[in-house]
Amino acid sequence: MPSRTLRATTPEIALLRVHFTPEDIGRVRVAAAPDPLWEIVNSFQALVIGSNPLMFGDWRRRARQRLTPACTLLGPLLPSVGYFPDFLTPDLNGTFDLDHAVGTVLDTPRSLVHAHLSELAAARRRSRPLPPVVRSLAEGSPEALHRLGTALHTYHRNALAPFWPRIRAQLEADLALRVRTLLRAGTDGLLGGFRPVLRWRPPVLEADYPVDRELRLDGRGLLLQPSFFCVRTPVTLASDEAAPVLVYPIQHTPGWARERESGLGSLIGSTRAAILEGAVTGSTTGELACRLGISAAAVSQHTAILRGAGLVLSVRRGKYVLHTTTSAGLALLDGRTPSPADR
Template sequence: MLHIHFSTADLSRIRIAQEPDPAWEILLSLHALGGPADHVVFGPWKSRTLPRLDSSARMLFALAPPRGYSPDFLTPAGTPDLHSAVDAVLSTRRGRLRADLAQLAGRRRTPSWTRLLAEGDAETMRRLGSALHGYHDRVLAGRWHRIRAVTDAERTLRGRDLLDGGVEKLLGGLGPRTRWESPVLRVDYPVDQELRLRGRGLRLIPSYFCWRRPITLLDEELTPVLVYPANRGLHLLTGPGRPGRTALARLLGRTRATVLEEIALTGGTTGDDLARRLGMSPASAGSHTAVLASTGLISTHRGADVARHTLTPLGLAMIEGHLPTDGPPTDAPPTDDPSIDDRPPGTGPPGPPH
């Protein structure tokens, strides 16, 4: 369990990230690539993405194992774009590199080149920067608009919570694995950890690739952050076997299929927001969502003055084209672990992690 301790000053210094954080999305997408091949959301995406990686990805997989500790220096604070994030990683002071990589080595076997990285070796750092840029270009850049749409929608919902019910509703609405018991936010976590904010506040970062539970940094002295799942797990990732927009349009009608996809993409939306984004009247949006709700593809939750539409499991199955009996992809990763590969980073085949 993770316990985040707030003071009165901390409650007035809660911030929600304005943009998706490129460093955290890189790290958490690496975790997703190392996760189960038959994952209901990430499995199909993983099977398509792994073949696109080049050999430099081995370095990133070694530093970001899918389970357990990943070095804090990989996710620096205050980096709204890729270039500033990579620059901050490469500017990490040597003491931080040594401490974080010692933590990693204490938990799993690491390749010999991590000793050069811990000393700030210029060539090894250059390779790390190149690997981060290359990975982002191959894996994230093409879907960054979707990542942004999902995190923007989540930011809007949390902002409404704050306006409607203050910090109690904001912190109480971060998902089923969090619980606000003033003055402590309790998070279902794989290890016991205490985070005392001590007047520094907390930066909330909704993340597209964060799955199941929120995550924070290990070092309590670093800028406090809590990265949590945006979209409540209904991440829309196109995959093999997905019906496709044409097939959905034939089944539902073009406009209704677009409405369903927009609800899936944002992880839930109001009728007015839906109408604004799709350029239709609120009455038309209401008509389409009523039909989708009556057929069980979406559910509508009514609050005091607004109705919010979210995808149901049936709607997700319609979008993703998966059935519960689907087997895992045939390109499941081998059991060898690239994190103990002593070849220099940037050489040899990438090989997916396990």
């Protein structure tokens, strides 16, 4: 059966059971950064469904105002219930840069795209057929692939990038908690620390789930991927061949998406302020792009402006460009006006 990701079609809750072998215990990993594709998928569905208004209401209102017609292709690909194609959330091998992520999607073998979209079409047959652009995508149309890449980039830029530093900060807080638990209590303690969302009953990890599912790792290990927009229950792929991944929800800080137009961000913009902070200890263009969830080209544009203002120093090291915050930039981060000596 073609792989697909499963979403609830009824309010009934079944069980996901992940079966570990002794080899799998030593191959459990927690993703070191948010996956932009999982955040696109989960946030788009949260946007459509309109659930959890207390946590996502402010974001939903602001994100909807920013969306453009280029994002409409995501609608039929990411229905609020039922299936969505696995090829939209591939294994990124630890490289969470948005350009790399979208490129990985577009490089999916055409046969796999066709299989996944045929399964999606079969699931939608009782409601309405897929639009022509999705059928063209299933046929490997270069124009349709280009539209998909544009849709993913545009949605991320408008709905996620303005909030990405806050999203990433909360995901990193969850990661810090998991790392401390792992160091203190080992893998057994790590897996046991996900209650109540995940319940560790060795050798099985169990969770409420939209459908009954048995996932046998068979020595392949498991990637635990935190997701800001994953809600209530975890998500996994249906493919038996894909690298096993379990996407789990994290705790949120109330009011995270409210307007904040004060401090350094209001002076130079939130993205440039985040770049300035990220470059304090020195960061490459790619590292900043990964951290902020924007393209390397966008980072280069922002650093050029910061460099022109004397706030960042950029030095090429081989094939990389290393950006470092200057004393004038540090002064701004400290909340004081840079003096002539800082420049």
